[in-house]
Amino acid sequence: MEQAVIRELSTEDLVDRLEEEKKQLVKLKLSHAVSPLENPNKIKAYRKTIARIQTEMRKRILEPVSENDLETDK
16 A cells, blocks of 8 residues: 555544454464465565554654644744
């Protein structure tokens, strides 16, 4: 999932998507432990997607704080 697509999602959708991505990552890791995956790079892709979603969620949390800081500096 690309960053541009993640930015367009609502916060609720991000939370849902994050849960789903984490579940898929766990399933992939378990299946890879039992028998090797055909494409083990999928694990890396899921980890990166999870990190992108978490980064966007953190950014949304910090945005209102930084806007308030700018107003108090005036």
